[in-house]
Amino acid sequence: MVRIGFEIHVQLKTKSKLFCTCPTNFLDVEPNTNVCPVCTAQPGSKPNGINEEVIRKAVLVALALNCKIRTEPIRFMRKHYFYPDLPSNYQRTSEPFAVDGELAGVRIREIHIEEDPGRYELRDGTVDYNRSGVPLIEIVTEPDMTSVEEARDFLKHLRAVLDYLDVILYPQIGFRVDANVSIEGGERVEVKNINSIHGVVRALKYEIARHKRMLAMGKKITRETRHWDEVRGVTVSLREKETAEDYRYMPDPDIPPYHIDPALVEQLRAQMPELPHQKKDRLVSEYGIDESAAWTFVLDKGLGDLFESLADRVGVKNATAFCLNLRGELNYRNKYLSDIQKPERLESLADLYFSGKITKPVYVDYLRKVLDDPTFVPKAQELLSEDEIRAIAREIIAANPDAVADYRNGEKKALNFLVGQIVAKTKGKADPKKAIQILRGELNR
Amino acid sequence: MVISREDLEHIAKVARIALTEDEINELLPQFNEILELLARARELPLVDEELLSTTDAEDEFREDAAIPFSDPDAIVAQFPKKRGRYAEVPPNL
């Protein structure tokens, strides 16, 4: 039996870092510009107070994951290890502020707050401290997942919750995952540094297959930490030196223990927005769609929102069809709706299609263009007049005597073939319904 | 002897200090002398409480306001080795 557990690191959406006032937009600035004495560990600097917004967002997540919030004093610990991206060579990481939660059938062991290190590009040997000190929460699950599918399902649910709470700093980055995997007969292996749900699925598949192979060959699986190499699609063992590191945990003498005020917890509980499972229930009862379609929509926050907006405009049936189709295209690209630039283009696309201003083949073509080309804007096509279609239909009839004969002999398929020829010839500018009407008329003349 | 030569070599590695043979020879007896002295605390009648700090500061949170540091270039200027605005270290392939 496979057992999978996760440690998930989420960068929280705040304006400033955890212990200093540097801005958090590390992706959008030149290297080493969002830096100050605190987040680069200049001698003599001290952590400023804990960012209040970090506490608020962290507690919100913990509540959404049905955790118990601890009200006793919580200490920030120093976790010592030498690494170029860690300016003080220790990471400030709090004791758990929330415990014993649950999401999608997976138990949440604990959640704590910590600071993100900077970025060390291993291949270039360059270090950028813009990210150093960005607030993180680490969500630790119990090893409750027993298959890759369950693991993926859990991460999708988690991602949806985080999106509904609007707490992720850069949605396009999402979260970072360390996965624990074990199979019966082997020790637990930790795979670090996985940057997407898709990556987790690949890494888990790779690792489980490796474990099975090892056991089949009569080899032992020992407890170790491995690194996920996204480019090569393999996990690599980290040198023993690094796994044997003694972190020498010590309470940070510069940060007095913090308390989470129960009044704050209640205030946040009252402000909790609608969560995915609540929205799922509402979509089922309000729109009468089936449970599985509702889950599909709500697990991508943008898609759920789009569905609701479209249902009012083009009807529930059309909206459902459109959104399911869209989900398929997004899956193919491993994307969330929020990854798509100018998503309002999707609404105009649906409007065009369902009001008959574009034909189905054009819609299919436009949808892909909207997803793949951020500059593409769908516009109503100029449809051909009936006379123009009739002229082309006559050309097609003249050019395909065999098909015409087949049709007249009662073969229905021949009609489809001829319509296809018209659509191709008109490059989709002919409404297929009209084309069929006109073609029938011409053939029956 | 509280710590052995091997212990000391391992500790120095964890502490990232490349000790020479001479330094080890000098430090080892000093450590043991100091540790034996400190071990005396074990025999003292101590209270059953672990005190970390003596601050009276309240655990106040800070408002989430982004105020960029006035002189990031002065931080970059201190990098002993740099490439553009990056600090440079050996690559790890």
Add this chain to the structure above:
Amino acid sequence: MPMLEETLEKIRNGEVLPSEHLEEKIAIFEEREPELNAFITPTLDQAREQAKNIDSLVRQEKGEAFYGLVWGIKDNFAIKGVRMTCASKMLENYVPPYTATPVERIFENNGVILGKLNMDEFACGSSGETSYFGPTRNARNPEYVPGGSSSGAGAAVAAGIVDLALGSDTGGSIRNPASFNGVVGLKPTYGLVSRYGLADLAMSLDVPGPLASDAYGIALAMDVIHGYDPRDRVSAKVQLSFLGSLDKFDPGSVRIGFSDKLLDGAEAPVVKTIQHVLKFYESKGVEVVEVDLPDIWTAFPAYYLVMYPEFASAMQKFDGIKYGHRTDAQTLYDVVAKSRDEGFGKEIKRRIIMGTFISMAKNAEWYRLALRARATIVRMFKKAFEQVDMILSPTVPTLPFKLGERINDPVKMYMADALTVPANLAGIPAISFPAGWYGDLPIGAQLMGPRYSDPLLVSAVRFFEKEGKQWSE
């Protein structure tokens, strides 16, 4: 040397301009510095520039607290644009991008900063001999050590090169050199003065504080540098008045605690000095109460067990990547290990390795032992201060010793801190003041009080300065 109050008064009433005062100090600097080595980085040009500006402010009667009095700053406080070495090769060329809070307040109050003062490397030492820039010498007798780690501060104040100095005290680093040089030094209540910009030694013990030739200077300095700072999370929201209570010492309402235990192992002139001071206060109506300090010697092992791991943690940041000494090598590990090996002096390595050892997971018992010993000390003082307002002791049990005498015997060197470390562990204020002389060697006495009794301690010293006489032999 003129009393600080008189100097300040002359500047205030226009008799002496800040620039003129500075030139007097620079003259003393030129004369004594070659022998004392009290400074690592003098900043004469900046000081002259500053004094010139203050000249015009004084004419408009806007001199703030200091009116151009001359300061020296221990070289473990950051001043933007001025090299901060912590007396280490590691930071030989480090220029901080920001200014420490207490220094900022000194600038704002028109203190002229003459330079960065010598010290023991990263404040680790009690003799001023571990500086990468060479030892400082005792201002009263250059064959002797000045004490440490604020060695340059003690010597520069005693020699009259500066009016005031900013030091830091983790286990006695202000009081020890104050005692050895015959000046006053206050280790304030933990958290009373912001540590923002003070390079770490042991974070739960470190506190900045002033050295001055007399209690007035301490009060003048403290009124400026203390107070809440949001950038230091252990900073207390407490505002005290030092000058306001300076002359309000009322012997009839004060009880001084004393225990013979505090004289265990002290040299004879030190014992005589303390007995002399005790008699003085008693003669003026202070009630002297025998207090029980059963655990005072617990402080010594407790201090080192707490300090080492905190120090090792603080020193992790030095790796040759962001700033400081860098030894280039092929691998990341070697860059860090070699930079640290070359950049740090012997005592620093000794402490880092001890601290690393104690904080390793398998040695957690050692660290917990330290925290229990610390709690024991805190309780002992708490109990004592239910009976008395202050406790008198020697600052250092011994007289100043000669340069080179103890540098290779760390245990003996550490013993010098035995009576100063208890105040750091308990977070309470303690002041050292000149109380006796053995030939040309000064002897300091120490007063410790409960948290936030700092102004009372300063006023008690002031009272001794005005009404008493130093013991001598």
